[in-house]
Amino acid sequence: MTTTLRPTEPLQQSADGGRSRTYDICVNSRRVGAVHLLTDDAGFGATMAIIRGLEVDEPDRGRGRGTVAVLAAEEVLRGWGCHEVGISVPADAAPALSMAESLGYTERSRNMVKDLPEAPPELPEGVEVRPMTPAEFADWEPRARENFAQSWIDRGVPEEQARAKAEASHRELMPDGLASEGLFMNVAVKDGRIVGWIWTGVRELEPGTRGGYVYDIEVAEEWRGHGYGRALMLLAERGAVEAGERLLGLHVFAGNTPAIRLYESLGYRTTQVNQSKKLV
Numbered sequence: 278m279t280t281t282l283r284p285t286e287p288l289q290q291s292a293d294g295g296r297s298r299t300y301d302i303c304v305n306s307r308r309v310g311a312v313h314l315l316t317d318d319a320g321f322g323a324t325m326a327i328i329r330g331l332e333v334d335e336p337d338r339g340r341g342r343g344t345v346a347v348l349a350a351e352e353v354l355r356g357w358g359c360h361e362v363g364i365s366v367p368a369d370a371a372p373a374l375s376m377a378e379s380l381g382y383t384e385r386s387r388n389m390v391k392d393l394p395e396a397p398p399e400l401p402e403g404v405e406v407r408p409m410t411p412a413e414f415a416d417w418e419p420r421a422r423e424n425f426a427q428s429w430i431d432r433g434v435p436e437e438q439a440r441a442k443a444e445a446s447h448r449e450l451m452p453d454g455l456a457s458e459g460l461f462m463n464v465a466v467k468d469g470r471i472v473g474w475i476w477t478g479v480r481e482l483e484p485g486t487r488g489g490y491v492y493d494i495e496v497a498e499e500w501r502g503h504g505y506g507r508a509l510m511l512l513a514e515r516g517a518v519e520a521g522e523r524l525l526g527l528h529v530f531a532g533n534t535p536a537i538r539l540y541e542s543l544g545y546r547t548t549q550v551n552q553s554k555k556l557v
Contacts, residue, residue, distance in 0.1 A: 280304050280345040282312070282353065294323035296357055302333065302346045309337040314350055316359060321438045326359040326556075331373075344376055355556050361433075362554055368547040382552035384531040385432055389545040390482060391525045393489075397515040404508040409462035409474070414455040417462075417474055421493055422447050428530055433555075450478070450492065463512055465496075465505045472500040475509040477516060480526075483548070488524030489517030506539055514543075 282300040289297040295317035302310035310333035316323045328350050333342045347364075354362055364382060366373045400406065409417065422443045429439035451457040465473035473496040480490045491513050496505045517525045527545070529536050 280309075280342055280349070282346065282349045283308075285311070291317070293317065296323065298353075299330075300350075300353075302342060304337065304342065309334050309342055310346065312346055312350055314353060316354075316357065321434065321442050324358060324360045325434075325438065326354040326357065326362040328362060328364045331364070339372075343373070344380065347376070347380055351554075351556060359556055362556055363551060364553075365549045365551045368550055374550060377552050380554070382554045384550055385553045386528055386530045386551045387537075387547045388482075388549040388551070389527050389529060389540050390488070390548050391514070391540075391543065391545045393514060393518050393523055393525055395518075397518040398511045400511055400515070401504055401508050404505065405466040406463055406508065406512050407466065409455065409464050411455055413464065413471065414462060418447065418451075418454070421474075421476070421495070424495070425493070432530065461516060463509070465509055467500065467505075472497050472503075473505040473509050475513055477513045479517075479520070479522065482524060482526040486524070487522070488526055489513065489520065489522040491525065491527040501535075506536075507543070510539065510543055 281303050283303050283306075285299045285301055287298075295315070297313070297315040299311065299313045301308045302312060311330065312328060312332070313330040314326065314328060316326045328347065331343060331346065331350075333346070351362060363385070364377060365388075366377055368374075368387070425446065426436075426439045426443035429442060430436050434442070451460055455462060459478045461477045463475050463477075464471045465475075474494070475491065476493040477489060477491050479487060482488045482490070491510070494506065494509055494513075496509070514525055526548075527540065529540065
């Protein structure tokens with residue numbers, strides 16, 4: 278039996294080279310599932326591809342259809358000139374995670390979320406937090422943008438693409454700087470000195486599900502391990518609860534073990550595992 282991909286629509290192309298197309302997964306011309314392939318979805322340019330919405334119908338699961346479909350998708354993406362492909366797998370989808378690992382995909386990051394309590398949490402005693410000033414924002418923003426780009430560079434993304442991604446993200450999320458709508462910037466202070474920063478807002482965590490979101494958190498290296506990261510996360514939680522949100526989400530890179538342990542200790546759970554693979 279032969280598993281193939283059959284286009285269900287014309288190839289969609291954007292002016293900047295992005296491509297998108299949905300396919301049926303077929304076995305001997307019989308439809309058994311679907312998959313959506315696209316590029317330039319995360320601001321990395323047309324050479325970075327995404328396999329999205331891979332679904333095999335229940336009667337045909339467990340027969341290797343998904344594995345063959347992914348391999349066929351990779352061939353399509355090579356034909357598009359893509360050098361790397363990413364896939365996001367629900368954390369509770371053990372078979373899909375196992376399949377991705379067997380095909381050479383490795384975890385790049387994960388999405389995490391916390392169900393918020395009804396009452397805002399109390400902040401630790403002795404920790405001072407306050408809104409960021411315009412002068413502090415002007416100092417923080419270029420450094421945060423550089424750190425974000427470097428995080429992607431460290432994970433194999435070409436420097437030009439990583440910096441373009443960082444520029445695009447900040448431009449989209451904070452078009453008016455500190456005055457941008459929905460932007461919340463706070464700092465932790467010790468003896469008059471800033472020891473930590475946190476950037477939060479509200480966004481769609483999953484299709485149809487809105488919640489608070491931690492875009493960035495940083496504690497000065499010499500003050501790590503002193504509880505400031507936890508205090509800033511509780512501040513983000515408090516702000517989300519007071520705004521009427523029931524969920525608080527975030528994105529964390531693989532390998533950032535201290536951050537993952539902190540989030541887990543605060544009650545966050547992994548919802549999506551984001552994996553990638555080089556197309557050679």
